[in-house]
Amino acid sequence: MTIKLTCHAGIGPKVEGIALVADDNFSARYDLDRIKGVFSRPQHKLFGQSYKDVILVLNTAKGGVATAWMLYEMTSRLVAPKAILLNQANTILVQGAALANMAMVDRFDKGDVTKLIETGDHLVVDPQAGQVDVNSLNR
Amino acid sequence: MKLTDKEQEMLAGKAGPAVKWAMEHQLQVGRMFDAEDMVTVSQAHMMADPESLGESGVQFTEKIAEDGARVCIPMITDPRGVDLAWYEPLGQTEQMADLERRFIAACQTMGIMMTNTCINYQTIMPPVFGDHVAFGDTGVVIYSNSVCGARSNFEGGPSALAAGLTGRTPRYGLHLDEKRQATKRYVVSSNPQDLMEWGVLGATIGRMSGSYWEVPVIEGIEEAPTSDQLKHFGAAMASYGSTPLFHIVGITPECRKLTDVGGKMLNPTPVTEEMLDVLKQPFTAIGDPLDVVVFAAPQLSLVEMAELANLCDGRQRAETTDVLVCTSAQVYSDAVSMGYVKQIENFGGRVLVGTCFYQQYAREIGEANGWTRLLSNSAKIVNIVGGYGYQPALGTMQACVASAEKGVILS
Structure with missing residues (x-):
């Protein structure tokens, strides 16, 4: 079954991939071991999980400005998520996505995106159209 | 556009x-x-x-x-x-x-x-x-x-x-x-004195505020804080909440009165001592052996350098505990001429110029030096370095110096 979610128009190319979801916030500096490609902050709900080539679905940003450079650096080494979906992006995440040409969207019409999408769902993210297609085996 | x-x-x-x-x-x-x-x-x-x-x-x-x-x-x-x-x-x-x-x-x-x-x-x-x-x-x-x-x-x-x-x-x-109007209202019941406590207050409000697009207005700060106090308050709030702006009623320039920022319409949330303790609790490690003490995030002002130098004077860090201090080149030159750098170095500390600890390949330098247990008076830095493999703890500047001297976390 495919669910179509609409959101604010975003940044980056149309991509598809598997969702990794948490009701938690995000900072590339605070939360990641960017060499290993995993969440490394023990308090993060995705601690220990790989973010490589998945579509991250999270609440909002936390902390500092380093993520703007780090998304570009992660993408250049091909150890990066395919896209990041958020309830509300902050300026740094958007600036980083713009430089890295990473797909990013936020502000979903139907509410909390971390509840609308489950880990393992197959997603098609179209930032220019502001649309995310969700294919779930569980619903 | x-x-x-x-x-x-x-x-x-x-x-x-x-x-x-x-x-x-x-x-x-x-x-x-x-x-x-x-x-x-x-x-x-x-x-x-x-x-x-x-x-x-x-x-x-x-x-x-x-x-x-x-x-x-x-x-x-x-x-x-x-x-x-x-x-x-x-x-x-x-x-x-x-x-x-x-x-x-x-x-x-x-x-x-x-x-x-x-x-x-x-x-x-x-x-x-x-x-x-x-x-x-x-x-x-x-x-x-x-x-x-x-x-x-x-x-x-x-x-x-x-x-x-x-x-x-x-x-x-x-x-x-319109984006600078308050969206969250907090009431503080006690006014911090120490820089670390200002950081904890900022962190607590930042964590509750929780988004770049929220603007906290704070009531209950009775006297104008110093620049260093607001520096630690703001840096910690931004670190925990991705918060870019706060107002303090009667203190900050856009908020002489609560109504200036639309705060009257918001429900007040008290910031209690218990909330501050909850924030500090994960960063408590009394009695643990201490690998490194860090004064940074933000870089130290000349006033902080003077305070630290005074605390270090005539004392010596434990051999097993390193001490790093990060300041700017602008402050460093004054701190040299006033003797503060010498006092910190005599204690066994190292003053780094134009850097900040968490921006210095924190994971790699931690592994190279065998640093795990880190103590700082910066609520910002303890929030950051956990993801780099450290076990961070928080203490006042006085407690940091005393702990470095003994090689264990004292309070």
Whole structure:
């Protein structure tokens, strides 16, 4: 079954991939071991999980400005998520996505995106159209 | 977005490929935040340490410089990741230092002033009320917005560079009056004295506030805090909440009265001692052996350097506990001439110039030196370094010095 979610128009190319979801916030500096490609902050709900080539679905940003450079650096080494979906992006995440040409969207019409999408769902993210297609085996 | 003739020319490449990139970047960001036009800015401040940049970020910056880019407004830099006068003893490699050298060279080619500081509002040129700026470093932005009354969004390194090249930034977020109104209201019942306690209060409010787009207004601060107190308060709030602006009733310039920022309509949330204790609890480790004490995040002011030097005077750190102090070059030279650096060095501490600990390949230097248990008086730094493999603990400056002396965490 495919669910179509609409959101604010975003940044980056149309991509598809598997969702990794948490009701938690995000900072590339605070939360990641960017060499290993995993969440490394023990308090993060995705601690220990790989973010490589998945579509991250999270609440909002936390902390500092380093993520703007780090998304570009992660993408250049091909150890990066395919896209990041958020309830509300902050300026740094958007600036980083713009430089890295990473797909990013936020502000979903139907509410909390971390509840609308489950880990393992197959997603098609179209930032220019502001649309995310969700294919779930569980619903 | 509506662009002026000059901006249209930049976008068309008439000012060169670097400025064209900068305009394109800014338009992408501006459209996502529904900016209607651009606003000119008086200064830019760029965060860019080599760990964040990596090889690709340095190459990107070098390419921009090679394309003939020159900044058109005063542009300064956040702390570096490598103190080129002292990096091998810290466990940093020649490769890290080389990335740093290449980045510095590219910046200098573009006319960027390598101030390497996150306390530019204390040492370089504070923005003035109503001044539109493009600042990076969350601590710089929240202080400039809140205490100075300037107007800046968090500008990451690429966007700050773009602003330096175009002299403008998209007009969204905190450049707009309506986005500076309070959205959350907190009531403080006791006023902190120590810098660490100011950081804990800021962190607690930041964590509750919880989003870049929330603006806390705070009641109950009875006396004007010092610049250093607000520095730690704001830096911690920004770290925990991604918060770029706060108001304190009767203290900060946009909020003489609660009604000035729309606070009367908001439900007040008390900030209790219990809440502050909850924030501190994960960073309590009394009796644990201590690997390293860090004074940084933000860099220390001259007043903090004097206080630290006074605490260190006549004492000696334990052999098993390293002590690092990060300050700016501007403060360092005064701290040398006033004898503060000597007092800290006699204690066994090392003063790093133009860097900040968490921006210095924190994971790699921790592994190289065997540092796990870290103690600091910065609520910001203890929030950051957990992801780098540290077990951080929080204490006052006095407790940090006393713990370094004994080699164990005392309180």
